[in-house]
Structures are given as C-alpha cells and as structure tokens.
Amino acid sequence: MGRRITELANSPIQVRAASEVHFPSAHEGQGHSPMCGGSDYHESSVGAGSRPSSASPSDAYSGSIHDSDVFMESQASRSCVLFDIPEESPSQDWGCRSNSMGVCPRDGPFAKFLRATTFMTESSANTTGTFRKHLAGYSEPYVKVVKRLVKRFTSPAAGLENMTQEHNLRVAWNEDWIGGPEATTVFDTDVPLPGHLLNVDFSARFGHIPSIAPTWEDWLNQSQGTFHWMTPKGPSPGAYMYISEQTSRHDEPLLDRHRHTVLHFLAAYAPFSILYQALASGTVKDIVNYQNTAGQTFMHVIRDDASVGPDQIEELIRVARALSFNMLARDCYGRSPLHVLTMMGKTIRLHSLHDLDPREYLQRDALGFIPIIDNLSPVRPYFGGDLSSDVLGLRHYAIPHPALHPTLSNDPAVSQESQLVQNIRVSMENRFHEDDLGHNGLHCLAMATLSLGSIAEKHGLDRATESLGPRENRKVVDSSEQIMELRLDLLKTLLAAGQDPNHRDVFGNTPLMAFAAALPEENEYKRGPLILQLLIEAGADVNARNKRGETALHIAVRFHRKLAARTLVKGGANVDARNCEFQSLLEVCDEKMQSEPQAYSKYLACRAWLSGAAHAVQSPTFWQEWEVKNRVIVD
Template sequence: MNSNSATSPFGPGLQVPISSPSGSNTTTTGRPPLWNSSSRRKISRLYLYTTLPLEKIVAVVHAKSPDTVPGQDSAHKTLNAMLNKQPRWLHPRNEGDMARRLEELSLSPTRTNSTHNSISSPMQDTSGSIPALNAVPTPHLVRNPTRASLEVPPFNQYSQSQQRRANRPTVQEREQEENSHFRTFLQRPTFMTTSTDCTTGTFSSLLKDYGHPYVKTVKRLIKRYTAPLSRRGASLSPISDEEPTMTSWLEDRDAPVCLPNGPYYMPGDFLCIDQVAQDDYTCFEGTEDHIKKSCFCRPMEELREPAWITAQGVSQTGSNAVALAINNSSFEERDQFGHTVFHLMAARGMGDELFEAIRLVQDADILNEQNTAGQTLLHVLHISWFHSEVHLQHLLDILARKGFNFSASDHYGRSFSHILFQRDESVGFRNNLLQLCGSTSYQKRDAFNMTPTNAVAPEPTIGINRTYTQAMDIDPPVQNSRHDNSDPYRTTDIQQEARTLEYVRAAVDDPLLEDLEGRNGLHCLAAATLSSSSVTQKYNLDKEGMPNYQKNKREKVDKYSDSSTRGLEFRRTLLESLLVAGVDPNHYDTHGNTPLMAFAAQLPEDDDYTNGPGIIEDLIRAGARVNARNRAGETALHVAVRCGHKLAVKQLVKSGANVHVRDAAGRSVLEVADAKMKSLRGQDDAEYSHLEACRAWLSGTSSGAVQEPTVLQEWAICS
C-alpha cells in the first residue's frame, strides 16, 4: 500500500503500531498485577451503578488486598480503558438514579442467574511466568478446581448452626432499609446465603460515611450481580482456542432473526383487537410466538379504556370519538397511539361513514396524520376494502382530490404502494396508484427489500428477476463473505474499501446511486475506512501492507485514525456534502438497514467523543427517522446497544429514540445488552464494560428504559 496515493487529507503514511504496556496481566518483575479481568469489570460495574467516588470504588474492589491498592492515576487509566474518555456522564447523578438502575438490573433474568452462570477469575500467578497455553483448557469441567472466586458458595457449605449464628439485620437496620432509596432492590430475592448477605463488616469499614442500606446494596451488587459471561469463554486458551466475539454487526450471532413477511403487529392492528379475540384466538405459554411476544396475548390483556378498542369491543371513548365525527364534524380526537377517527373507520370497514367524514372535513391535513408507527389510514385498511377494486379505487380518488400523501411510509419504510404490491393486486390498479404518488416521488425500497415499480405482464426470464423476487419475498443468492482466510493480504477487503470510498464520492453527483448491496452514499460513508492507519489496524497489516501476526499487541491510537478528532471531523464534512446533495437519510439497503443504523453500529468511540454524536444528530436533523425499524424489528437504538456504542445510545435518546422498543425476538434494549454480555468471553473486559454502560445509563432516570416494556410503553404517544 502506498499512502501517497490516498485522496484523504491525512498526512503521514502508515506507522509502526506502538504496543501499550498496560495490555498484559502480569509484570516482568514477578509481582501480581494491580488489575485483572475481574477487578476491571468490578470497577466498571461500581462506577456505572453506584454514586461512589472513584477512590472509594478502588478501595472496595481491592478490599481483600488493601496493601496493593492502585493509585488514582492507575484507577483513572483503567476506567478510561474500560469506558473510554470522559465517562463521567455514565456515573449515576444521585441515589435516586442509582436506585433505578439497580431495580431494573434486579429484574433481569440473565443477571439474576449470573452468580451461577458467570465465570470466575483464575488464581493469579505470582511467579511472573506467562504460560504459552492453558494447562487445563476446560477448568470448569475439572472436579473442585482451585481458583479464586466471587461465586456464592453452595448452600450446604455452612452448617445449620453456623447459618443460625450469622449476623442478621437489627430492627434499626431493617427500618433504614425500608425507608431508603434501595428498598426495592434489597427486597428482591437472592441466592446469597444469609451470612453472605447480612455480613457487611469489611464494606462498612471502607464505607463508614454511608448508611447500612447503601453498604448492603454495594455488597450485593458486587457479590450477586457479576458479569454474565460465557463459561465456555473462560476455558479458551490464549492462542489455540481464540475466537472473535465482536463480529460485524451484520453477522452478529446475537442479532434477532429477520421477520419473514413483515412485522407481527403494529398499532393499526389494535383497532381490530376485539375481532382477534372473538375469533377464538388461542396461544399457549412456552410457544415460540409467546416467548417472542409476537402473539396478541399482551395487546388483548393490556389494552383497556381509554383505548378506543379493547378485546371486548369498541369502548365508550371510541364510541364518543365516532359520534363527534359523524354528528358534529369534529375530527380532533386521538387515541393513545395517535389514531384519528379516519384510522378507526378505515380499520373497521366503516366505508359509508369514512366517505362522509372525508367529504365533511375542512382541514385536509388531518387525513395525512400518522400513528406512532407511521401508519396512515391507508396502512390500516380492513381486509374487506381489498375485496372490491372499484370500492378501493373510489376511496383513493377521493383522497387524491384532498391532497393525500400516498408516499407516506411507516416505520418499516412501507407506503401504501408496498402494501398493494405485497397483496399482489392487479397490474393496472398498482400502476394507477404509482401515478397518484406523483412523478417526482420515486418509489423506495422498504425494510423487506421490496421496491414497488410499474408492473408489467410476466415474461419468461433467465436468471433472477428483481420484480418477481421482491413480490415473492425472495432475495438473490447472498454474496460470499468478504472474510476469506485464503487471502492473508486482505486484497479483496482493501479493494472493497476503495470501492466504498468511490461510492461516497460519486453519490455527491448522483444522490440515487447504490452499490451492489443497495447502500447509498450515506450507508457507504458509515462503513468507509477513511485513514490509512485505520486500514492497517482493521486488517492487521504492517506499515508495508504485509500481514502482521503480532495480534496480541495493543496499538496506540494514531492522530490521523478514523476515531481521532480530525478523522471524525472529516467524516462529518463528507456527511454534510452528501445531505446537501440530496442523498436520502431514510434509504433502506438490501439488508433492510437505514444509514442511521449503519452509523450507530460503525462510528468509532474510543477517542474523540463529540463528533460521533454530532454526526448522528446531523443525520436526524436532516430527516432520518430515529425510530425506523429494520427487517429484524430493530431500531437504531437496538443496533447501538447491540454494538456497545454508548455515545450513539445517548445521542439517539437525546434525539427522541423510544427506549421501550422491542425487536423481532421480543427483546427490550436492556435485554439486548444482557444477551450480548452473556455471549462474551472472560477476556472481553472492554466490550463488557461498554455493554454494561449502555444498560446502566438507559435504565437510569435520564432515559427511563425498563426490562419488560408494555404494549403501551412501546407504542403509545409519549407523555
């Protein structure tokens, strides 16, 4: 590789990576390390879930070895290594914020079981030697292995008399717990033994300025809510068994499975929830749909007055809204999900009433109102409307005369033309609708890789016909993975990097340009590696462009790298030029992802901490829909959490992202963080800390995310 041929503004060429002296767990002098994986995880957890100052956190983490407590400089470096620069915003603001984070943590099934599922830190080797391979590759399968552990001992380890003699809280202490911020957290059941849970002597001496409930809370956080890391990860030897866990966000094994035929349900379906119930709808606990919460059990159970429609039928509130529209020509009423009375009439097949209401309405803009999922009245049409094309065409003609926006799309990027395309309506009818959309509005791909186009009569074709594959929800064969182990020089990957940059440049002149994966210029900018130093680091090359096999060395961040201030400012400048050129910020690629999702997944956060969030903010201000969903039901917030990108998470929430969303697997954003942590290995300290940071901040008072969001929390209008 020749850096002189680069077109980016980054000056110096490739430089030899500089390894960090802090990457090793043992020192050359033979002394035990000040920090190991367990203590690094603990300092992160205490910083994210308690209001303790760093000095106190370090003392608690090293309570068992007070003579070797690290200094403040070492603690700050370790914390920055785990949570990146300026992590202060992640720290709970007060005890109320701390309590809320802990309450949501205690509701996590993954974390509740973490005592038995988490891995333990091995005994530190004080000889200073570094074994080449783990002598016992699967220590958790060995009977009674000798190791230091924070795991709770078995219940039968202590005799009954010992447990009876254990220190129990006094009446005064119980009263303090009852009146403290942490009452709910402390009342959660725990598998800790009575002696372990009630004895806080060491912690009390370290935290003598804090009350009994606070000290007990800190101890339970350390002992009970350990990192839910994979046991298998603990057995991996450092060389022979090493495997990556933080793979490409598009190939993430913890990502939800894509929805095959569209979303399970959206708010428009709630307008007919009574018909679902009356059709003897049955569902059984333990089934896949029930576990994923894709069945109608939760909506039927949770929707109550003042919802317009409940499982029992039209509510009094719904009847009043219809009466006001019909009798008084008043159309201002909205339900909890942002539906107008036009939505209600369309969804329940009230044709005569709908036609009359459209005729009487004075402010035609109300016809374009969308619910909280972006659905217009056409998105929610009852199936009976499609039984007669004449009837439906009459509705479309009336709406067209009222200036209806036929191109309006829901959170999956689907306009009414997508719905017609999926329903396989007649060629003439679909083409007529496309004409109503207007010649200046080109039809866009939705999250399910469907692009409505002018329909033609079927003709025999050779190979893959895009129209037919979209109509049948079948994609062309997936391209081979870019990661080819037979190409150690990563020639193909580097050529792809060059092509991606070329698409970014060309999109300024051609805003509709796409690559082979349907990505527009914004998608490509999110994926592009802009500096030569980042290319060498990404593909493990040396300064000559040759394979670098010294994988264990930690490289120093280059001032020209993509994560540097200069690198992110350059990316932000390119973003502005693409937006000015008219590149669509809501464009879906063939994978079903928007540019906002791509940026949330790929923006670096290990150096500059202001320009990355600024890029996301600029994109949303330019019209990117912050709550748009991909083919797996994920929003950009889901994606950011899954990638452990805490700065992206913060900016998305600040820009209006819904923190109560669920993906296609039925997982909340907190559950996604849990799932990702559970799949990590014991060595993934920084990745664990990033995921824990996302979870802790989201569950705090600033964001208010919950472990198990209700239907109303996910879809109702935010109050």
C-alpha cells in the same frame, strides 16, 4: 441509581449468571466461604448469615468479609489478594449475628442496597461518592474497598473462562454485518403493531404473546378515563357514532393512546363507502396525514375488502391526494401505503401517481418488498458516464491515496474500500444511486474506512509499506479527530445533495442504523454524536426498524455504543422498543454480556445508562412499547 438497581435485579440472565459464579476462598472446604457465609465470622463484617439454597444470588453479599480472606477474580483471571480490609462501623453498630434460621435480625444501611441487585455497575453513577452516601459514617478507605469488592465479585463476567483481549466488531461491506443470519425476522413472526388494535380479532391473533400482558380487556379496564376507538367486543360507544352516520363531522382531533384518528378507525373497521365519504367531505384535511406511534397512516391500516376493486382504489388515492395526503409516508418498517395495497393484491394504476417520481415510491421496505404499479416495469436506472474529478468539493478526499484505487490493488478488500469512496462520490451527483446491495451514499459513508492507518489495521497490511504513502499519514486512524471531522463534512455534503436518510439496503437497514453500529467511540467522542444528531435533524426516523424489528437503538446496544445510544434517546428513540424476538434493550444487553465477555464492561456501561437515566425497563409490555409517551430528557 435506585431505578437502575431495580432493573438489574429484574434481569433473569444476570441473576442466573451471578448464581453460577464460583469464588474460591482461603477458607474453602472449612465452612468459611466469604461469599456464601459460614458459622464463624467477625461481628463487624458487612453482613452475616449463611445463605440458603433458595435465596437470591444477591443475598450472598451479606456474608462476612474477613481481613484474611483471599478472593479470586475468576478462574481465567489473575488472583487478587486483599489484606487488611478495614474493620469498622459507624457511630451505631450495624453488624449482627444470624439467628438459628440464618436470618440477620437487623440490616445495616448497605445490606439492603447490596441485596437489591445481582451486581453494581461501572457507569459514572457508580462513583465513590455514591458509595459514600450509602456508607455514611464510614472512613474513606473502607468505602473504597467496599466499592472495589462489589464491582469485582458481583459481576456475572467474573465466572467466565477464556477472557481474551477485547475484540473490535468489523464492518463487512458484502454481507449483513449489522444483523446475524440466524436472527428472527418479521418473516418468521407475526409482530403486533398498534394498528392491529383497531380490529376486534386482536386478542385471538396476538393474545398468546407474553408481552400482551395485561390482556386487552384488562388494559382497557386499567385505562378508565381515556378514549379508545375499539374494544374486544367492537367499537367503543364514542366511536360508534362515526359508523352509524350520526355525524358528518370527522375533523375532530380525537386521538387514542396510540395516536389513532377517526380516519384510522374508519379505514380499519368501517365499510369502504363510509371512509370514502369522510375523505370526500374534505373535513378531515387537518388529520389526513396523522401517523400513529408506529408511523402508520390511515391507509396503512385499511381493511382488506375483496369487494374493493381497481376503480375504488384509484378514487381513494385521488380524493386522499386532493387533501394533500402523503402517499410516500412510511411506517416503522419502511412501508408506504403503496406497499400495503400491493400486499393486499390491489391494483394501483400508474396515472394515480402521475406527478410522482417512480424512484421515490419504488423504494424497498425493511423486508425488501417494492410496490407493484400497474403498467410500470421497475427498471434500475443506469447512472453511467465518467465521474467528474471535482464532486461538490470532494476532490481532496475522493481517493485517500493512489494505492487504494481499484485498478491498482490486487486485494479485493482494499479495492472495495476504494469502491465505497467512489459510491459516495457518485451519490453526490445522483441522489438515487445505490450499489448492488442497496447501499446509498449514506450507508457507504458509514461503512467506509477513510484513513490509511485503519485500512492497514483492518486488512492486516504492513504500515511500513511505502505504497501506503507518507509515514505520517499511516498513523491516522478513523477514530481520530481529523477523520471524524472529515466524515461529518462528507455527511453534510451528502444530505445537501438530497440523499435519503431513511433509505433501506437489501438487508432492511437504514443509514442511521449503519452509523450507530460503525461510528468509533474510542478516541473522539464529540463528532460521533454530532453525526447521528445531524442525520436525525435531516429526517432520519429514529424509531425505524429493520427486518429483525430492531431500531437503531437496539443496534447501538448490540454494538456496545453508549454515546450512540445516548444521542438516539435524546433524539426521541423509544427505550421500550422490542425486536422480533420480543427482546427489550436491557434483555439484548444482558444476552450480549454473556455471549461477548470481551466487551463486557462496554455492554455494562450501556445497560447502566439505559436502566438509569433513560428509564428503560427489563420487560416492557406491548402497551408500554406503543403508547404515546414523553421524550426522555437527556442532559
């Protein structure tokens, strides 16, 4: 709990919001504001002293709480009058008067706790038992009143107006419903990755970014005793021997703090001939497929050498593949080595990949790029032909009801709901199938509405309409146990059919991101995490990023999915990840609490868990984001 409070105290958005909250009081205008303190107070109040203008917003909580004070929850919410607040102290009196400087000469056991943060959380950790611990010696009614006051009057949402009924984020099949059109993308920002540390120009290129703090030089000085391949002045002493031909052995499992091997170092810094010799020697077979913390293989970080032509690229691919190098390995942005070579303008000859299925390597990355292969014109395969009515056991769920058949509905939205189900059926017969927006069967399953009740609610249909089928079927919604179990069964069938859990749609989103955003958490809370866990076990990259630099964990936070966030962290998600705007998970949560007050309590619960059990920090540095770290243990 102490760690979470510290992170809350470091939240500039919440500090600013808390400082702007206005709480009218019965004493207002008389110098007796209960939140800001006054000259008159009761000696057994929770705290004492007037609050100087330069004090932290949390310092206001040391003001007096009178038994006759009247508090207002917010201008937009109902007033709440609390009479007869207990006035008591433990065995030793901890109330005190302020001195002439407005400073309390001694603090009680709870005063420091209150000043540590802008507000308390509503997570399970903020239970009455926690307050009992901090208020040891006080009676149960007193503890409960303090808990209620802390939660109510220190929330940034308390001062927000127009608090409407909480809305539900909707899935839109024909747009980028996961991200916003104005969001910063990798197109707009030069985002540093750990592979850039293998270049001496790292500081010149990225030193202006605030998260590159401490500087590269200072970070190296703080990392004494650990191995590094590169420094701002060039290769480290331990790395220089590999480019000075002082050794022909390159099979040592020597890793830096970002999991770079000697192959990464040679590819990024050494002349092409030295890299080729290391591969041709065969001594690097055991490390040839090592990926750094961003998923980059040695070929992802290869130096752009204009003197290297098509013949050298063909030979490089040949010797690498002879060592079982995976040409389809993808980094966190979905780029394979073929994407990287294409972006460098290198010619990739088709016969270098003669035994690979073009549908496997002609895959888009997070930015929508597809590798260009010489003498190969990528043509989207045609998957025509009549569909079988019995597709891998899906016959009972192919169309929830005849009213949802595309040819029987005049509502385009309802027709599209049916089309998503049809896409799922097609994907079970052909694992490479995707719709016009790049969604494969897994994306469609995440977006599909599988219950008549949810379809009627989503599209404003009258549930009493007889065309929707039997009345009992119209009561079932997507968050019910029955439909969640159906979705889980369909997922198992799609994965067994060979669907790619890392396939990206035209917006750069993976199925894991779609499920993290779309899975309901209202009623059934067991099968949602099972769905995400099954995807991760099937190979879904839990740290894959879309074109905004977001991981599935970022998306779960934006859509206030606490259960999804827990499951992703349990599966190895990086809690220090930042998006293309260099926002951490906690900063995204803070921003959403301000912009989406209707869902404030859900964002607050996400933030509480992340900053507590998940050990997320407010502003992680580049070094924290990308260094090798232990997986967070989730109970």
